[in-house]
Amino acid sequence: MLHNILPLFIVIPLASAFLNSLLGKRIRGFSDILSGVATFLLAGFSIWAAFLFRESGVVVYKVGGWIPPIGISMVMDGLTVFMLVTVNVIAFLISIYSIDYMERYTDKWNFYCLFLLMVSGLNGVIISGDIFNLYVFLEIAAISSYALVAFGVEDEGLEASFKYAVMGTVASSFILLGIVFLYSLTSTLNMADMSRELIGKGHPHIVLLVSALFIMGFGLKAALVPFHAWLPDAHPSAPAPISAMLSGVLIKTLGIYAMVRIFFSVLGVTPQILNVLMVLGALSMVVGVCLALGQWDMKRLLAYHSISQIGYVVLGIGLATPLGIIGGLFHLLNHSVFKSLLFLNSGAVEYATGTRDLEKMGGLRERMPVTANTSLVASMSISGVPPFNGFWSKLIIIAACIQAQHFVYAFWAVLASILTLSSFMKVQRYGFFGELKERLNQVKEVPFFMKFSMITLAVFCLVGGFLLTYVFYSDFLKVAKDVVMSGQDYASIVFGAIR
Amino acid sequence: MSVYFLCLVLFCVGLYCVLRKRNLIKIIIGIAIIEYAVNLFFVLVGYRMNGRAPIDSPGQSIVNMVDPLPQALVLTAIVIGLAVTALIASIAMRVYEKYGTFDITKIRKLKG
Numbered sequence: 001m002l003h004n005i006l007p008l009f010i011v012i013p014l015a016s017a018f019l020n021s022l023l024g025k026r027i028r029g030f031s032d033i034l035s036g037v038a039t040f041l042l043a044g045f046s047i048w049a050a051f052l053f054r055e056s057g058v059v060v061y062k063v064g065g066w067i068p069p070i071g072i073s074m075v076m077d078g079l080t081v082f083m084l085v086t087v088n089v090i091a092f093l094i095s096i097y098s099i100d101y102m103e104r105y106t107d108k109w110n111f112y113c114l115f116l117l118m119v120s121g122l123n124g125v126i127i128s129g130d131i132f133n134l135y136v137f138l139e140i141a142a143i144s145s146y147a148l149v150a151f152g153v154e155d156e157g158l159e160a161s162f163k164y165a166v167m168g169t170v171a172s173s174f175i176l177l178g179i180v181f182l183y184s185l186t187s188t189l190n191m192a193d194m195s196r197e198l199i200g201k202g203h204p205h206i207v208l209l210v211s212a213l214f215i216m217g218f219g220l221k222a223a224l225v226p227f228h229a230w231l232p233d234a235h236p237s238a239p240a241p242i243s244a245m246l247s248g249v250l251i252k253t254l255g256i257y258a259m260v261r262i263f264f265s266v267l268g269v270t271p272q273i274l275n276v277l278m279v280l281g282a283l284s285m286v287v288g289v290c291l292a293l294g295q296w297d298m299k300r301l302l303a304y305h306s307i308s309q310i311g312y313v314v315l316g317i318g319l320a321t322p323l324g325i326i327g328g329l330f331h332l333l334n335h336s337v338f339k340s341l342l343f344l345n346s347g348a349v350e351y352a353t354g355t356r357d358l359e360k361m362g363g364l365r366e367r368m369p370v371t372a373n374t375s376l377v378a379s380m381s382i383s384g385v386p387p388f389n390g391f392w393s394k395l396i397i398i399a400a401c402i403q404a405q406h407f408v409y410a411f412w413a414v415l416a417s418i419l420t421l422s423s424f425m426k427v428q429r430y431g432f433f434g435e436l437k438e439r440l441n442q443v444k445e446v447p448f449f450m451k452f453s454m455i456t457l458a459v460f461c462l463v464g465g466f467l468l469t470y471v472f473y474s475d476f477l478k479v480a481k482d483v484v485m486s487g488q489d490y491a492s493i494v495f496g497a498i499r
Numbered sequence: 500m501s502v503y504f505l506c507l508v509l510f511c512v513g514l515y516c517v518l519r520k521r522n523l524i525k526i527i528i529g530i531a532i533i534e535y536a537v538n539l540f541f542v543l544v545g546y547r548m549n550g551r552a553p554i555d556s557p558g559q560s561i562v563n564m565v566d567p568l569p570q571a572l573v574l575t576a577i578v579i580g581l582a583v584t585a586l587i588a589s590i591a592m593r594v595y596e597k598y599g600t601f602d603i604t605k606i607r608k609l610k611g
Contacts, residue, residue, distance in 0.1 A: 132572055139579045143586060150590055155608050158594045165587045166526055170517060172583075173533045176576060177510075180537065183569070184544040 002052045005045055006061040006074050009084065009127055012038050012045075013120035017113045024109025031109035032099045035116055036092075042119070043092040046084040053081050054475055058497040060129065068129070068498055069193040075129035075494055078479030079329075083126045083257050085476075086333050087249045090340050091119050094248075097344055097453035098241040100446065101351060105239065111151060118144040118245065122253045129494065131179055131266070132189045138175070138254055142168050142221070145250055149238045160233035167220060167230045175217035178210045182266075185210075192494035195266045199488055203270070211273055214262055215280075222255020224314060225284040228307050232291070235306065236299035236356075240347020243299060247306040248340035252332055256313055265483070265490035269320060277318030282412050285311030289419040298346045298356045298427065302339065305382065305423070308416055309335045315413065316397040317484070319404050325484045326477055327396030334389040334464055338381040341457040345375035348446045348454065349431065358427065363436030367443040370451045372432040374458040379428055381461045383421035389464025502543060510536035523591040523601045527584060534580040538573045545569035 016038035024031035053059075053076065061074040095115065102108045121141025128134045146168065150161035183189060185206055186197035198207070220227035231251070235243045263269050263277075288308030295301035313335065316328025348371045349364065350356050365372040381388035384395075394417055401410035445451070467477060486493065513536055516529025545566030553567040591601070598606050 132575075136575060136579065139583075143579075143582055146583075146586055146590075150593070153593060155597045158590055158597060159606055159608060162523065162587065162590050162594060165583070165590065166517060166530060169530050169583050169587070170514070170533060173537050176537050177540070180541045180544055180569075183541075189568075189572075 002049060002056045002059045002076060003061055005049055005052070006059065006076055006127060007063075008045055009042065009088075009123040010120050012042055013116040013123065017116035017120065020109050020113040020116065024112065031112040035095050035112040036099065038116060039088065039092040039095040039119065042088040042123070046081075046088040049076070050081045050085055050476065053078070053479070058493055060494060060497045062498075068494075069188060069190050072133055073129040073190060073192075073494075073498075074127045075192070075497075076127060077483050077490075077493065078481075079257070079261070079483040080126055082329065082333070082476060082480035083253060084123065086336050087119070087122050087126065087253060090248050090336055091122075091245065093453040093456055094241045094244050094340065094344070096449050097244075097347075099449045101241055101347055101450060102239065104351070105152065111148070111239075114144045114148050114151070115242070115245070117141075118148065118250070122249060125253055125258060129191055130189050131182065131191050131194065131262075134191075134258060134261075135172070135176060135179055138221075138258065139172055141250060141254060142172065145242075145246060148242045149234045149246075151239055151242065152237070154237075156233075157237040160230075160237040164230045164234040167227075171217045171220035171227075174213045174220075178213035178217065181206060181210045181213070191261070191266050192491045195268070195488050195491040196495075198266070198268065199491070203268070207267055208272075211263070211267060214259065214267075215273075215276060218255050218259040218262075219280065222251050222259065222310055222314070223284075223307050224255075224280045224310065225287045225307065226280075228284065228288070231307060232300055232303045235303040235343075236297060240299075240343055240350065243303075243347070244340040244343035247303065247343055248336040251306065251310060252313070252336060256310070256317070256332060260317060260484060264487050266488075268488045274318050274320050277314055278406070278409060281311045281313070281315030281318050282409050283311070284308065285315060285416045286412055289416045289423065292423050293419060296358050298349065298358055298361075298431065299343065301358075301423065301427065302342050302346060305420065306335075306339055308420065309339065309382065311416070312394065312397055312413065315409060316400060319400050319406070321400055321404050322481060322485060323396060323403055324400035325481050327393055327400050329480050329484070330467065330477060331390075331393035331397060333467070334381065334393045334461075337457055337460045337464060338378045338388075338390060341374060341378040341454060341461065342382065344450070344454050344457070345371055345378065348450055351446055351450070352443045353440055358430040360437070361431045362434045362440070363432075364440065364443065365432045366436055367440065368445050370445055370454060374454040375432065376428060377458040377461050379424040381464075383424050384417045385421075387465065388461050389467075390461075392465045392468055503540070506536055506540045506543060509539065512536075521603050523594065523603060523606075524588075526603075527587050527591060530587065531580070531584055534576070534583075538576055538580070541569045541573050541576065 020031045059076045063072040121137045124137030146165040150157045186194045223231040292304035313328045313332045316324045381390035384391045398410050398413050513529045513532030550565040553564040
């Protein structure tokens with residue numbers, strides 16, 4: 001059964017993007033319904049796949065019937081299931097939100113077309129078992145995101161999009177160069193086969209060069225600190241649903257997931273690489289939050305926090321202990337929930353008041369109760385206040401740092417968390433509490449679909465901690481952790497699953 | 500060996516162009532050069548001296564062929580490069596309409 005579902009994750013968004021570009025202009029309301037239905041199906045299928053995965057185990061889909069080391073393959077294992085659920089559920093909620101929000105722009109169908117292309121690129125990166133295919137899907141997602149950042153065709157958007165496109169393209173070239181070196185070393189493109197060849201060859205020195213190229217390439221896609229310059233420009237300039245998509249899932253899929261898959265499953269991690277990852281993670285965590293403290297533009301502030309939170313994820317995964325990896329992956333999921341929610345909140349505020357400047361807001365709680373309460377939930381989640389999901393994942397990461405005797409990293413993680421809290425107190429104080437400004441008297445709450453997405457995400461924030469309870473943990477987080485922990489056994493697992 | 504070295508030089512020329520030039524169009528050209536360098540390197544990886552075209556026909560033994568796979572992949576990479584170049588060029592045109600200049604030091608509405 002899972003065999004038949006697997007290709008649908010690419011086929012559905014690709015086909016509906018095509019139909020959107022064909023019919024969206026002619027039939028009014030068509031693109032809203034089509035992309036809503038498509039992303040709903042994707043979310044449903046991803047959750048169904050997670051259930052089916054319990055019985056079937058690892059599944060390999062052979063594209064065109066060719067046996068994998070020769071043909072292209074799609075692989076579904078624990079980490080894939082985990083990422084698919086994260087991406088597709090968030091994509092569904094954002095697509096619902098866009099129905100009302102994107103009314104401000106012309107050519108809504110173009111937006112949906114690019115959005116669905118981006119989703120198909122993300123899903124493709126996640127399920128691809130072939131390294132060149134991974135690169136192609138990565139480029140699909142990246143190119144559509146360059147276009148989406150410039151979607152408003154305003155000055156800032158165009159400038160940010162140009163910057164993002166140039167840096168993203170250079171990063172992609174580094175990734176392609178790394179793939180070329182790996183191909184010349186192993187004479188194969190299938191990731192499992194490549195991993196097997198690399199084990200056979202011991203650890204050749206060229207792998208170090210390849211690792212450096214991949215850290216540069218994927219590090220830029222993930223916006224780790226020395227490579228972060230594009231993110232604070234690109235994310236705020238995009239329309240709010242796209243900011244949510246970029247911060248929520250794109251940097252994680254193209255950056256973290258691809259990095260984890262290649263370093264842990266294909267190349268095999270060495271202590272040096274883990275050290276580099278941990279240093280980059282800690283650096284992003286602290287620098288991101290320090291830069292965020294001085295911001296008054298709400299979306300720009302959130303964008304800097306994305307850098308900081310990605311640092312937590314990379315730090316957790318870089319520890320490479322079971323606890324650290326669980327913490328990292330769980331934080332990845334939680335961050336995609338609350339950061340999407342915060343960006344949707346900022347979009348709602350911009351929709352209602354026309355400004356993103358915190359100094360011009362104030363007292364919106366009276367006028368926009370839903371937005372204010374959901375943003376309060378998200379702010380408490382991101383700063384790690386106990387009942388919400390962000391608290392649990394940060395706690396696990398800090399505990400993992402202490403368990404692995406990395407007390408310095410634990411200290412920085414705690415410090416960054418405190419600074420995050422102070423920064424979000426500023427957002428709440430100036431944005432939603434306090435006196436209602438004179439000119440904001442006419443502000444109305446946002447329409448239904450926007451409220452629906454925000455409330456759903458807020459509920460996820462509230463109940464996210466339950467994923468750590470035994471029932472969900474063993475089927476969802478643990479299988480993802482096992483994939484990362486098993487490392488280069490990936491090869492034998494995948495070849496064992498080919499029938 | 501010198502071919503690979505020249506390929507590296509080409510890559511560095513492109514990188515220099517992206518990093519140091521102020522004109523948007525020159526940056527786009529730099530990106531194109533980087534892509535060409537990587538593609539060229541990819542084809543070189545599959546090439547062998549005095550090899551023949553990888554076409555299998557009856558009566559011929561499979562020896563001394565160039566590797567066809569990188570050529571197929573480079574075709575894909577070229578198409579991706581074309582898409583990126585076209586997109587960036589169109590963005591640069593819109594930037595020019597808004598700002599009236601191609602100089603990146605004058606296109607500075609975003610802070611930090």
